[in-house]
Amino acid sequence: MTDNTFYTDESMQGQYKLFDLGDFVLEEDHETLRGAKLAYRTFGHLNQAKDNAVLVTTWFSGTGKIMEDVYIGANHALDPATYFIIVVDQIGSGTSSSPNNTPVPQSHARFPKVRIGDDVRAQHKLVTELFGIDSLALVVGGSMGGQQVYEWAVRYPSAVRRAAPIAATARISHHQVIFTQSLQEALTSDPNWNDGWYKAGTDVRTGMGRMAKIVANLGWSAEFYQEERWRTVLGMSSPTDFINGVMKAYFDPMDPNTLLAQIWKWQRADVSRHTGGDIAAALGRIEADTLVLPISHDLFFPPHEHSADHALIPNSELRVIESKEGHFALNGFEPNYMGQVDGHLRDLLAR
C-alpha cells in the first residue's frame, strides 16, 4: 500500500504546516476522524486589530500550492503586504487528513465520509483557535473551494465580512451529481480497484485515465477544443497529447481514494442543509458583501446557476469572468483570467 509520499513532498506541494484538530466528529453518521489535521500555509502578517485576514480555500484535486502560485503575491489582489492570507487545504486533498495519510483503521478505503460542513468547521477552529481571528475580511475560493466559501457565509454569517465564490454554486446541481457519479464509476470499475484496497495508486491508472478523460468533457469548454486552445494556451501538439500530457499526467501522481473522498464531498455540497432544504432561506442568512464570480464558459458550474444563487443573496453582486477555457480557467493558464479576478477582488476588498 503506497503512501504516495511523492505527492506530499515539498517539491510538489511547497511548504505547509499541519494544524491538529484532535479527534474530530464528522457530520456523516457522527463518525470521528481521529487525529485529524488541516494543512495550511500563511502569507503576510496579521495586524493588531486582527481584521486583515483572508481565508483561501482549495478545489478538487488541488492544494494550497496552486493558490499560492497563481492567486497570491504582490501583483495580485491577495497581496501579503496588506493581508494576512491563510490558505487551507480541504480534508481529503492528500495533504490535510486524507485516505493516503491517515493511520489504520481509518486509512485508504476506510477513510470516513467528509462533508463540506466538516471542512468549514475545521477551518473555523483553525482561524479562531490558532490565530484568534473572529472576523474574516474575505473568504475566497474556486469550484469546491467556492462551495466552502458558501458554507462559511451561511454557517458563520457574522464571521465573514466579504465572500467571493468563484465558479461554484451554493447547492450542487443534479447535473453535477450525475457527472461526478460518472467519475466515480470510471475509477472504481478498474479491475485493480479492489474496493479501494489496491496496492499502489499506480495499479489503478487505467480507471484514473478514464476518469481524467471524463473530467475533460466538462472541465474545458467546447470553444477550448474548437479553437485549439490546448495548443495556443497549453502548448500541446494534439488532443491526444493534451489528454495524455495534461489531463492524465495531472491526476497520475494522486491517490485514487483521496480523489474519491473529494468527489463524495463535492456531489453533496448544499448550504440548504442548514434550513431543511430551503435554499432561499439559507442564502438569505448571508451577511457578507458577496461577489458571485462565474466563468463565462464553465460547463461544471454554468453562469445561469450562479445567477440563481446571486438572486437569493441579500448583499451580492454578479460579475462574469470571461474565459473560453471554461472551468479550468481557474488554474490561471492565461493572464486575462487572473487580471479579471484581481480586478473584482480589489473592488470587493476596497468597499
Place this chain on the structure above:
Amino acid sequence: MTDNTFYTDESMQGQYKLFDLGDFVLEEDHETLRGAKLAYRTFGHLNQAKDNAVLVTTWFSGTGKIMEDVYIGANHALDPATYFIIVVDQIGSGTSSSPNNTPVPQSHARFPKVRIGDDVRAQHKLVTELFGIDSLALVVGGSMGGQQVYEWAVRYPSAVRRAAPIAATARISHHQVIFTQSLQEALTSDPNWNDGWYKAGTDVRTGMGRMAKIVANLGWSAEFYQEERWRTVLGMSSPTDFINGVMKAYFDPMDPNTLLAQIWKWQRADVSRHTGGDIAAALGRIEADTLVLPISHDLFFPPHEHSADHALIPNSELRVIESKEGHFALNGFEPNYMGQVDGHLRDLLAR
C-alpha cells in the same frame, strides 16, 4: 451469442424493408461488407417528375421508427401527402447491416469499420437504383443523421436541392472525439465485454449503464437538470429515476457492438476528407439551399460550431431551435421543438 431479435422486432421498430447492397466495399481499408443491407421505410408517393423525394437519415442509437413517429405525418412539414419520404437507417443501427445481424465471419466484434461516407454511398445507391431518383428535394436528419446530410451535400452536390442538418456539424470537433472515447471506454471496460465476444448484450449491462450516464452528462443541458425538466417534460420522479428509467432503459435493449460501430463512425465524421482536410473547400462545394439548424442548449454540437459551418456554406441560413432539453430535444419530447422544426422545414421547402 444473442441476436437481440427483440430489438429488431416489429413491436419496437415498426415495419421496414431491406435494400440489398450486395458486397459493398467500405472506405476503411477497402474491406468488403458482404451481403450488405440498408433498412428503409417510405411514406407518400413519388411523383412522375421524381422531384418530390425527401431523404431522412438517422442518429446514434436511433432508427427510422423515431423519425416516423416524431417527424413525419400530415401535421408536419414532412407530409406524405406532398412528399415521397424515404427514411434510411444508418449502417450499424441494428436494423441495417450491423454487428448483431451480419453473418460470420463479419458478425459481432468482427463487423468491419464503417464511415459516414459508406452510409451515404449506400443511400445514394438505394435512391438512384431502387427509385430512379437523381435529385432530392431535401435531405434532412439530426445529430449523426445531420453528419450524413453534410456528407450528401458535399459528396453529391447536384443531387441535393435542399439540406437541413439539425444539431450536427460537418466535421466532428475534438471535444466530441474525446467525449465519444469516454463512451467507448465505459462500455469496453465492462469485465464481461470480452473484446466484443460477450454471450448476450445483457452481460455487458454494467458498462452500458456507465455509458448511458456519461451520455446524460452532455446529451441534456444544465438547464434541463436545474429546472427539473426530467420531471416536467419526462415525468420522472428524481434524477436517479431519470437515469435508470430513461437513459439506461433506453440503451438496455441495444446491442453493445452496434453502439460501438456507430460511435466509431460518429467520431470520424468529416466532410473535409474530400478536400485534403480543407473544411472551407469542402463546404464551398455545397449547391443545396442549406438550413443549418442548431439547438440552443446543445452540448454535443453547440450553436457556435454550427455558425462556423454556416459561414462556409455558399447558400445557407442559420436558424437556432430554442430548447432547454439540449441535444436530446431531437426526440421531440416537447411540442415546442417540433413546431419550430416544422416551421423551418416548411420555409425551406417553399423556396
